[in-house]
Amino acid sequence: MKKVLLSGIVLLSVFFLFTGCEEQKAEEFKQAKHSAVKSKKEPKATFITIGTGGITGVYYPTGGAIAQIVNKKRDKYKIRCTVESTGGSVFNVNAILSGDLDFGIVQSDRQYQAINGLAEWSNKGYQKDLLSVFSIHPESVTIVAAVDANIKNIKDLKGKRVNIGNPGSGHRQNAIDALAAVGLDYNKDMDAEGIKASESAGLLQDGRIDAFFYTVGHPSGAIKEATAGKREVRFVNVTGIDTLLKEFPYYAKSFIPCKLYPGAKNDSDVDTFGVKATFVTSAKVPDSIVYTITKEVFENFEFFKSLHPAYAVLTKKSMLDGLSAPTYICFVPFLYVLVQSFYT
Numbered sequence: 238m239k240k241v242l243l244s245g246i247v248l249l250s251v252f253f254l255f256t257g258c259e260e261q262k263a264e265e266f267k268q269a270k271h272s273a274v275k276s277k278k279e280p281k282a283t284f285i286t287i288g289t290g291g292i293t294g295v296y297y298p299t300g301g302a303i304a305q306i307v308n309k310k311r312d313k314y315k316i317r318c319t320v321e322s323t324g325g326s327v328f329n330v331n332a333i334l335s336g337d338l339d340f341g342i343v344q345s346d347r348q349y350q351a352i353n354g355l356a357e358w359s360n361k362g363y364q365k366d367l368l369s370v371f372s373i374h375p376e377s378v379t380i381v382a383a384v385d386a387n388i389k390n391i392k393d394l395k396g397k398r399v400n401i402g403n404p405g406s407g408h409r410q411n412a413i414d415a416l417a418a419v420g421l422d423y424n425k426d427m428d429a430e431g432i433k434a435s436e437s438a439g440l441l442q443d444g445r446i447d448a449f450f451y452t453v454g455h456p457s458g459a460i461k462e463a464t465a466g467k468r469e470v471r472f473v474n475v476t477g478i479d480t481l482l483k484e485f486p487y488y489a490k491s492f493i494p495c496k497l498y499p500g501a502k503n504d505s506d507v508d509t510f511g512v513k514a515t516f517v518t519s520a521k522v523p524d525s526i527v528y529t530i531t532k533e534v535f536e537n538f539e540f541f542k543s544l545h546p547a548y549a550v551l552t553k554k555s556m557l558d559g560l561s562a563p564t565y566i567c568f569v570p571f572l573y574v575l576v577q578s579f580y581t
């Protein structure tokens with residue numbers, strides 16, 4: 238009897254501790270969000286911002302799709318969701334951790350690296366406040382090259398002018414890894430540029446670069462733009478990367494479906510590797526907000542899927558893959574997704 242009573246007390250204490258923390262977290266979050274608004278009235282809404290990528294990528298419309306679904310219920314939840322175009326995954330992780338963004342879309346490999354204190358985070362260590370919510374569409378490491386530059390395989394990038402991506406992007410490290418896997422050093426073996434992906438198509442069409450890397454879902458506006466210009470372009474095979482796939486658990490084989498880009502000079506799908514786009518947040522964002530967003534996306538799953546062709550392959554179950562950052566503080570949305578996934 239004593240034991241039962243004791244367990245009850247312990248469980249209740251944990252419950253109150255959790256709800257207490259959650260209330261405090263929500264209050265702090267609200268205060269920070271509304272510190273600029275000097276009004277005696279209760280704040281009418283909580284404003285949240287989702288960090289995405291360049292406007293011709295898939296992250297930007299993805300942030301828009303999530304915001305559209307959540308904002309439909311603005312009267313019910315009092316959440317106003319806005320979307321910001323950013324430099325990409327690395328920028329988003331850092332802005333979420335510093336509190337400048339509330340949510341962001343981040344490549345699964347960068348999520349893994351941030352949470353384990355690797356790559357860009359090697360000096361900062363384990364980024365324990367980063368939390369995963371769900372994963373979204375697959376992304377392929379895509380190399381687009383000018384036909385006149387005679388680049389047919391990744392190895393042919395030697396000696397060429399190549400945009401590997403801006404430092405805040407997720408794809409920059411993928412480019413560096415892919416090049417290293419075939420023995421190329423981006424610093425020595427080519428003229429490497431660090432420009433945003435939204436500018437790559439224009440640079441390629443203007444003859445200022447020979448090729449560019451972009452880790453992105455398909456189809457994407459940026460790749461459509463690059464393959465629809467006057468200068469003929471093709472996708473380049475990324476082969477010789479077996480060791481890379483063995484060494485890095487977050488990379489998987491992938492391909493670029495060429496039929497999505499009729500302007501590209503490829504006859505068949507192109508081999509490469511890829512990651513997943515994931516939706517992440519910070520431990521400082523109240524669970525209730527994370528829960529609401531997750532619930533709305535999953536309850537409107539078919540509508541969400543209809544908002545971009547890159548979501549064609551999505552299932553509720555697949556939206557639990559590729560998450561390495563913990564979901565434990567947000568265990569409620571995670572459980573919600575898990576339960577929902579069994580009904581599809």
Ligand code: GLU
Nearest residue numbers: 290294295296325326407
């Ligand atoms: N994967 C890219 C990055 O992390 C962004 C792709 C996109 O915007 O769709 O920088």
